[in-house]
Amino acid sequence: xxxxxxxxxxxxxxxxxxxxxxxxxxxxxxxxxxxxxxxxxxxxxxxxxxxxxxxxxxxxxxxxxxxxxxxxxxxxxxxxxxxxxxxxxxxxxxxxxxxxxxxxxxxxxxxxxxxxxxxxxxxxxxxxxxxxxxxxxxxxxxxxxxxxxxxxxxxxxxxxxxxxxxxxxxxxxxxxxxxxxxxxxxxxxxxxxxxxxxxxxxxxxxxxxxxxxxxxxxxxxxxxxxxxxxxxxxxxxxxxxxxxxxxxxxxxxxxxxxxxxxxxxxxxxxxxxxxxxxxxxxxxxxxxxxxxxxxxxxxxxxxxxxxxxxxxxxxxxxxxxxxxxxxxxxxxxxxxxxxxxxxxxxxxxxxxxxxxxxxxxxxxxxxxxxxxxxxxxxxxxx
Numbered sequence: 001x002x003x004x005x006x007x008x009x010x011x012x013x014x015x016x017x018x019x020x021x022x023x024x025x026x027x028x029x030x031x032x033x034x035x036x037x038x039x040x041x042x043x044x045x046x047x048x049x050x051x052x053x054x055x056x057x058x059x060x061x062x063x064x065x066x067x068x069x070x071x072x073x074x075x076x077x078x079x080x081x082x083x084x085x086x087x088x089x090x091x092x093x094x095x096x097x098x099x100x101x102x103x104x105x106x107x108x109x110x111x112x113x114x115x116x117x118x119x120x121x122x123x124x125x126x127x128x129x130x131x132x133x134x135x136x137x138x139x140x141x142x143x144x145x146x147x148x149x150x151x152x153x154x155x156x157x158x159x160x161x162x163x164x165x166x167x168x169x170x171x172x173x174x175x176x177x178x179x180x181x182x183x184x185x186x187x188x189x190x191x192x193x194x195x196x197x198x199x200x201x202x203x204x205x206x207x208x209x210x211x212x213x214x215x216x217x218x219x220x221x222x223x224x225x226x227x228x229x230x231x232x233x234x235x236x237x238x239x240x241x242x243x244x245x246x247x248x249x250x251x252x253x254x255x256x257x258x259x260x261x262x263x264x265x266x267x268x269x270x271x272x273x274x275x276x277x278x279x280x281x282x283x284x285x286x287x288x289x290x291x292x293x294x295x296x297x298x299x300x301x302x303x304x305x306x307x308x309x310x311x312x313x314x315x316x317x318x319x320x321x322x323x324x325x326x327x328x329x330x331x332x333x334x335x336x337x338x339x340x341x342x343x344x345x346x347x348x349x350x351x352x353x354x355x356x357x358x359x360x361x362x363x364x365x366x367x368x369x370x371x372x373x374x375x376x377x378x379x380x381x382x
Contacts (some may be wrong), residue, residue, distance in 0.1 A: 001331055004026060004038070005036050005037055005038040006036075006038065006087050006088065007036050007038045007039075007040075007086040007087045007088070007377035008028075008031055008037045008038065008040070008086055008088045008089075008090065008116075008131065008275075009038045009039075009040045009042065009088070009089050009090070010024055010028050010031075010039060010040070010041045010042065010090045010092065010093045011025060011042045011073070011084035011089070011090065011091045011092065011095055011097055011098075012024035012041065012042065012043050012044075012093075012095060012297075013044045013073070013093075013095040014043070014044060014045040014048050014071075014258075015093065015095075016206065016329070018048055018052060018278070019054060019274075019275075019276035019277045019279070019295075020092065020165065021043060021045070021048045021049055022052055022056050022259065022278035022279075023092065023093075023159065023278050024041060024043070024064075024092050025027060025041065025049065025053070025066075025068075025259070026050060026159050026161075026276070026278070027090070027092070027117070027159065027369075027370060027373075028041045028066075029066045029067070029068060029161075030159070030161060030368075030370040031370060031374070032067045032068055033066070033067060033372065034161070034180040034371075035371075036160055037070045037088075038067045038069075038355065039069065040068070040071055040086065040353075041068050041070045041071070042071050042072075042077075043070060043071075043072065043073055043074040043076075044072075044073040045335045046058035046059075046060075046070070047070055047179045047251045051256055051258075052065070052171065052258055052259050053065055053258060053259070055257060056070070060072070060319070061074070064316075066176075067297070071253075071325045073098075076260055077098075078098045078100040078101045078104075079100050081100070081104055083101065083104075085101065085104045085108045085112055086105050086112060087112055087113070088112060088114075088377050089101075089105060089112050089114045089115065089117070089119055090111045090116075090373075091114075091115070091116050091117070092116065092117045093114060093118065093119055094274075095312065097114070097151070102136070102139060102142070103139070104137035105139070105142055106136070106142045107179045111141075111142055113145075113377050113380045113381060114143065114144040114145065115145055115146075115147050115373065115377065116134075116144050116145070116146050116147065116149050116343045117149070117373075118146055118147065118148045118149070118279050119149075119152070119277065120148075120150065120158075120280075120281070120293055120307075121123065121148070121305050121308065122150070122151050122308040122309040122311070122312045122313075123304065123305060123308040124308070126148045126155055127150070127152060127154035127155055129148060130146070130147065130148040130150065130154060130155050130156060131145055131146070131147060131148075131156075131376060132145065132146050133145050133228060134146065135216050141312050141339075145376075145380070147373060147376065149369050151309075151363065152174075152366075153314055154365060155274060156364060156369050156370065156372045156373060157281070157366050157367055157368050157369045157371075157372050158285075158366065158369055159281060159369045159370065160285060160366075160368040161338070161368075162363070163287060164263075165287055165360075165364055167263075168195075168263070168267050168285065168286065168287070171264060171267050171268075172267050172268075178268050181264050181265075181268055182268065185224070185254055185257070185261070185265070186224060186252050186254055186366075189222075190222035190250070191220040191222065193219055193220065193330070194219065194220040194221060194222040195214075195217055195219060195220070195221045195222065195270050195271065195349075196222045196224070196268065196269040196270045196271070197214070197221065197222065197223045197224070197269060197270065197271045197273070197350075198223075198224050198225075198226075198265050198266060198269045198270070198271075198273065199223055199224065199225040199230040199233075199234070199273045199274045200225070200226060200228070200230055200273060200274050200279055200293075201229060201230050201271075201273055201274075201293040201332075202229060202275050202276075202293055202295065202296065204296065204335060205229075205230075205235075205273075205293050205332055205333075205335065206231065206331070206332065206335045206361070206362075207233035207234075207237065207364075208233070208236075209338040209339055210332075211223075211233075211234075211237045211246070211249060211251070212247075213338060213339055213342035213343075213346075214249045214342075215247030215248055215249050216343065216346075217248075217343070217346055219249070220248060221248060221249040221250065222250050223249060223250065223251040223252065224252050224254055224265065224269070225251070225252070225254070225259050226253075226254055226255070226256050226262070226265070226329070227253065227254070227255055227256040227362065228256070230273070231253035231254070232253075234244070234251045234252070234253045235244070235253055237251065238251055243253075245268070246331060261284075261362070262279070262282065263282055263286070266279075266282055266283055266286035266288065267286050267288070269286075269288060270289070270349070270353070271288065271289050271290065271291070271349065272286060272288055272289070272290040272291070273289055273290070273291045273293065274291070274292055275292070275293040275294075275295070276292070276293075276294075276295055277295075280292050280294075284356075284359065284363060285360060286356075286360075286361055287356050287357045287359075287360035287361075288356050289326060289349055289355075289356050290351055290356070291332050292306070292309070292329060292333075293332060293333060294306045295334075296353065301335075302333075305328075306329065306333060310325070311328050311330060313325075313359065314326060316355065316358065316359070317351075317355055318351070319356075319364075321348050321351050321352070324341070324344040324345045324347075324348045325345065325348070325352060327340075327341040327344070327345070328341040328344075328345040333372050
């Protein structure tokens, strides 16, 4: 008789726009497709899922997407033990597993393995905190383990599908595929030799300064901004100018793209402006130069996280080039001095491109996050 697949429940609350759902969806999909798990994904806002996966219906309480059972996380859903507890429970980004479900976890025999998947950070303290246990103060010996994504062998690694890099390499080597992509997304191909830039960021980034800086690039520039804050900035900058063009920069506001199409956008561009966590990681797998708009926090803790990543990312660079990258990233996040930082960064793009490829290769030498998580959970069950 065939053994039933191990059951995993993944909980996610929408906090940071699309990023939380995007990460939870990728995690659940890899668990199901690549590791044979039976996965339920509990989401409190299915409208965000429907943007990432157009086939999702936000009106449904339960549906299947990509081999995952997606349940709407409504208030009262778990009261009275109506939902059977899974073998493994993952709460993403400290979203807190519902109290009635936790009580059921404590009563279950054997107790489920419980994981808190944390936010990604390059800070050194992450290595010492990764995989640590935390007994529940009320329901001990029920124990939660903290699992930290990261960039070193002492962390949980990064989300990466098994075939991602092969698909990337095939796409980037196929000019016909890229031309078809641009025709479908933008209605036309970029000018020959253009600097192709994807633009995705939060409010507060110095978009106007960036567009002005791009007009000083030695050659045509093609900027593509999917629907959102960046596309609104494109529209504002182009107002009163010929459709789609200003100062040698062709800028296009395009419809929102789903996860698969967004990967192709990153692969097709020469420079990617990204934000948050999910697009930040996907930009690194694209092996192209990128600029990260980190999610700003009221206490300015994001500057510490930004500095920690920059220190790791630029460690293998020539010092002069590292300074150029750091200056532009800080200007993009601080809203100041971008006009001064851009020319040096622009001139260093060929070096940045080679470094991006080398960086992606180094990251790929480590096991991916879902494989590490599945192995870690299996060890807890022994």
